[in-house]
Amino acid sequence: MASGCSGDESRVRTAAQFATTHWSVVVAAGDSASPKAQEALEALCRRYWYPLYAYARRTGHSPEDAQDLTQGFFEHLLKSRLVASADAAKGRFRSFLLQCFRNFMGAEHAKATRQKRGGHQSLLSLDAAGAEARFGGEPADPHSPEQLYERNWALAVLDETLIQVQQEFATSGRERTFEVLRPHLQGEDEDLSYAASARKLATSEAAVRVMVYRLRRRYREILNGVVLGTVDSPAEVEDELRHLLQVVQG
C-alpha cells in the first residue's frame, strides 16, 4: 500500500491543516478505509510509532519482535476497520492507539510476527536502528511500559511541534535565527539572556525580545494544532496538554 504523502510533505503542512486532517477526520469518517481517513491515520502512525515500539520493548520484546509488532500493528490498523468501532470516538488517539496495540500484541502477536518475518513487506519505513539506539537511552526504571509509552508520546508531540516550527523558519531562510532562539522556548532563565542571543544574531535585545515572543506564540499555535490532531475537539486541547505535562514530569 502506497502512502499518500511523503514525510517531508506532511511536515510542512501548517497547523491549520493539521487541525482538520487527523484524528477528528478519522473519527468523523467512521471508517478507516476512506481515503481521507487512511491518509490521516498514516500520518498519525508515522508520527507516533516510536512510543509503541518502546512500549513493546519495555514489555519484554526483543528489538526484532518490537519492530515486527509495530509494523504489523500499523498494517493491521490501516487495513482493519478498527477505527469504525464506537469506542474510537470517545477517546483520544493516544489511548486508542495503545489500547489497540495491546489487544494486537495479546491476541495476534505470534501470528503477526511470523508473517512479518516471512515477508518483511513494510508499510511504513521505520528507522529501526535509530529506534533501538533511542530505546537504549530510555531510563531503565521505574517507568512501566504504559508510563514509558505516555512519556514517549508526549515527546513525540513536542518533537513534531519543534520540527514544524523549524520547518517554517527554514522555508524563510532563518534556520540560524531559530537555532539561537530555540532555547527561549523553554521560558525565562537566568542563564539565557536576551542580550546574549542578540549578540549572536547581531541585533538589539529589544528585537530579540519581540522575536522570542513571536516564536513562542507560533510554537504554541503549532503545538495546539498537533495536539488537536490527536483529540476530537478543540476543547480538549488544554486538558491534553496538562496531561502531557504531568506525564513528562512523572
Next chain:
Amino acid sequence: MTAPQTCPRCGSKLSPKASGGLCPVCLLRQSLAVFESPEPEPRAADVAALEAAGLTPLRSAIPSERFGDYRLENEVGRGGMGIIYRAHQISLNRKVALKMIVAGPLSSTDFAKRLRVEAEVAAALDHPNIVAIHEVGEHQGQPFFTMRLVEGLNLAQALKAGSFEPRRAATVMITVARAVQHAHERGVLHRDLKPSNILLDPQGEPHVTDFGLAKIVHADSTLTLSHAALGTPSYMAPEQASGGSRQVTIAADVYSLGAVLYELLTGRPLFEAETPVQAIQQVLEREPERPSRINPRIDRDLETICLKCLNKEPKRRYVSAAALADDLERWLGARPIQARPVGRIERGWLWCRRKPGLAALTALVAIFAGVVVVGTPIMLLRLAREQRKTERNLYAANLNLAQDSWLQNDVAHVRQMLRETASYPERGFEWYYWQRQTHLERICFRHTDLVSSVAFFPDGRRIVTGDEKAAHVWDLAGGEELLNAGWPAQPVSMAVAPDGEKCVASSLDGIVRVLDATTGRQLLELRGHSLAIFPASFSPDGRWIAIGSVDRSATIWETASGKEWVRLDGDHGHKGWVMAVAFSPDGQRLLTGSWDKTAKVWETATGNLLLNLEGHHDAIRAAAFSPDGKFIVTAGEDATAKIWAATTGSLLRTFERHTEGIRSLAIFPDSRRIVTGGYDKEARVWELETGRELFSLKGHTARISSVAVSRDGQWILTGSVDMTAKIWSAVDGGELRPLEGHTAEILSAAISPDGRWIATGSRDRTARLWEADSGKEVLSLQGHLGEIKSLSFSPDGQWIVTGSWDGTARIWDVTTGMERLNLKGHEGGIRCVACSPDGRLIATSSDDRAVKVWDAVSGKQTLTLRGHDDVVNSVAFSPNGHRIVTGSGDQTARVWDATTGKEILVIRGHLDPINSVAFSPNGRWIVTRPNSLSWEWGSDGQGVGCDQRRATAHPARAQRGHQLGGLLPGRAANPDRQPGRNRQALGCGQRQRTAHVAGAQRRSDFRGVFPGRPARRNRQLGSDSQGVGRRDTETGCHLDFGRRLDDRDCRSSGCSAKSPSGTR
C-alpha cells in the same frame, strides 16, 4: 550535541534524543502558562526596535506606551494580580509603580469600583514601610492602581542570591512586622504577605506592598482557580488556605510573616508545590522542616520564633505582629524570648496531616472546590476527618485492587498498590501479607538489563545469568557477584559445562563463545552459523556442544577442538528456526525444537534423524530429555508443554496451565517434576507423570525468559525481562508451609505469645507443637483419650493447656512436652479452655453445662460456674482477669466474677447457640458469635455488645471482622500497629489434616514464612476452603485477601487463632 542531563530550570531529566534536547517540562509549562495568564505583549519600543532591525512587525496590537495620565516606561515585575510597570505620571510629574490588574472574566468596571473602595482603606495607611497607594482607576477597560515607586528588588528576587544572614533576616522582619502591625491597628489585613510583596529599597529597608488587595482579588476570582488568580498559597495560613476569607484574622498574617521569615532564614520556601491544590494540601498537612536542619547556623531561639508563627493552630501563634517583632528584638538583643519550643508530642499528633498521598488530594480537591468556589468555610477538623475517611477508603480500595492484580498475575501493580499504601499509618496484616506474597523468592539478583538466560553450576553453589550486556556469575551463599564478563554481542542463551569450568553463550551475531567460568576469558569461538543463533547446550559428558540457529540447522561441535562435528539439516531438517537443543542423558541423541512446530531427535554420532515429534500448534521454544532418559518434554508459543515417550516419540500428555507462550523449561533431577516459565510471568512446577500443577512461582513482573533447576532439586532459578533473576525453593515455591503430621482433622490451633510456636489439637487425640518459622514439628503431646477441642498457650508461653473430649484438661510443658497436670472434674467433654491474663487460672467449659476454674500451678479446682442450661461452647477471661464470659448452647452469654464465681450478667437475645465469646482489649465490650453466623452474614449474624460501664445489654455493631474462625480479641477492628514484625494468621480447614500459616514478613528474613495455601491441593479446592480476610469496621470496606474460609469450616472447626500480640 551534548545536552545536559537535567534541566537547569525545573530539574527534570532531559532526554537528548527527544524534543531537540529542550526540556519537555519547560516547553509544556511555557505553552500552558498562556491558558492561565496571557503572555504580555511586547512593548511598542521593542517592536520598533525589531522593525528597525528590518524584520517584520507584529501582527497584533500592543498597548500604547501612553496609559491615561501615565507613560509606561518598563515592566518591573509581575505577579498573581498583574503586571507592574515603572511609569511616569504626567500631571504630577512623578515616578510611580503602576499595576495593571488581571481580573479574569469579571466586569472590569465593577472590579475597579470595588478595588477602589478597598484601596481607599489601604490608602489611609501612612507608614514609612508600607507602600502607599496613590490612585485606583481604569483605563480603556483595564483596571489599574498606582503606588509609590520603590526602586530595588523585592525579597523574592533578593532571595535568589541565597538565604539571609539570621540577624539580617530578623531585622528585616521586625520592620515588616511593625508595618503590618500598623495596618492591623487600622483594621486592614494584608492577606497575601509573601516575599514578592516586600520590596527592599536601595538602603535595604523593606516596604510592604499590596495591602488589603488580596481580599478583593481572591474573593472575586471565583470563576477560575488558576495560578494567576490565586497566586501560590504556600505562604497562606492553613485556615486561610482552606476556609476562605471569613476565617482570616491577624493570626493569618502572622503565619505569613513566619513563612517569609522561614524563607529568609533557609533560602527556600516553606513548602514547594506544583499546583495550588498541592500547595494547600501541604500547608494543611505538612509540618515544616526545622530551619536549623536546613541551615545549621540558625539559632534555636530564632527557629522557635519562626515555628511559633507557623503553628497550624491560629491560637498558638503570636497574638500580634507586634508580639513577633518584640520577640525578634529580644532575640537580637540576646534576651530570653517568649516563644517556647514546640514539643515532640505536640508535633506528633499532627501525624494524620502528613503525607496523605492521593487520598488527601482527592478529599482536598473536593473540599477546596467547596471552599473556594462555593465559599463555604470548612473547619480544619472536618477536613482532617474527611481526609482520614478518604485515606481509609483508598487504602481498602488499593488493597482490593492488589488482590485483583494478584489474581491476574500483575505483580507490578500489586507492588505499586503496596507502595502507594506504604505510608498509611493503619496498614495491617493484609498489607504485610501482600508484601510477603510479592517476595516469595529466596534471593533476588538485580540486573541493569533484561535477563535472557540463567543456569546453575553443577556444584549448586553458583549460578550464571546473562543479560543483554554481560554474563554474571553469582555466589549463592553470599549473593555476591563473582564475575561480570561483558558481551561483544547480545546473548541469547547460556549453558554451563558439566565440569563447571566453562560456559557457553550464543549470541545474536551468530557466534557461540565458550568462556572460562572463573575468569570470564574467552576460550573458543564457534563460527558456523551466519545468522543469529538460539540456544547452545553441552552434552552430559561435556564433550559436545549443540547449537540451534535461525538458518534452520543445528550443529554439534567438539568442545575441546572447537570443530564442527555434524550439521543437522537437509531434507529431514527443520523448516524454521531451531530454537531449542538438548542432549539425551547418555549423550547419544540430540533433541531439537523449532519454529516449524516440530521437535526432532537425532543420532549424535551420525546426524541421522530418529524421531519427528509433531503436535504443537506453534513454535517450540524449549525442549529437554528427562534425566532418566525416558521422556522428552517440549514447550512453546502455543502455551503448552508436551511429554513424549523418548523411545517411540508418542505423545503422552499435554500440560496446559500456562496462559501464554512458554519460553523455557527444566526437568528436576528425579525426572518427576518439571518447571516451565514464559510470557505469563509465572513459573509453574508440575508433575511429569500426571501433568498436575503443584504450585506456581509468582513474583516476576514481566516475561520469564529462562528457568533452571539445581542439581539437588532443591532450588529453582528464574530469569526475567523484568531485569531480575530469582531463586525459589523448589519444595514449595516459598509460598506455603503445611504443618503436616496429624493423622486426623485438626480442631484447634493457637500461636504462642512470642509468635515462635504454633500449637494444634486434633481429632487424632494429640496436640502438636510446631516452630512457626520453619513449620517443623517440635513436640507431639500425647495422653488425651479423646479429640482435642481447644488449646491455649499460657501468657508466658511456657505451657499449653489442652481441653479434650475425654473430659480432662491437661497442662503441658512447652520445652519438654511433659504432661504437667491433668485437670479432672468435668462430667462431659471439654469444649473450650482459657488462661487468665496473669497465667494463674485456667477456665474450662464443658458439655456438662458447667465451667470450672482451676489453679494453674496446683491443678486444684477453685470454682465451678453453674447456670447455663446447655453445653458451654466458649469461655474467656476479661483482660484484667476479674471477669469470665461464657457462651452456651442455651443461647445466652454470661458474665461471671472470676474470684467468687458469681453470675453477674446474662446476655439474652440470640436465637441460636453461642459459639464463641471474647472481651475487647479494653474490657468494655463483649463480642459473641452465634452458631448460625455464616460467612455471608446470615440473618442472625449480629454480634451483641455489652457495655459494662452501664451494665445494660444492647445490640452493637457486629464484629464481622472475625473471619478466621475463632474470635480474635479486639484485633479485627483494630489493625495491627506493629509494623515490621512477623504477621501471620493461622487457619485450618475442618476436613484437613494440615494447618497453614498465612503470613507476611519483611523481605529481610525470608527464611521464615510460607503464607498459606493448602498443600498438594489444586487451586480451586484451595480457594474454597482456606483463607483470611478482614473487614475494616469503621468504613465497612471489605479487605479481602488470600482465599476465603468456607463458612462450614469457619463455624464448625473454629480452630483458627491469632497470636495475642496480634502478629500471627
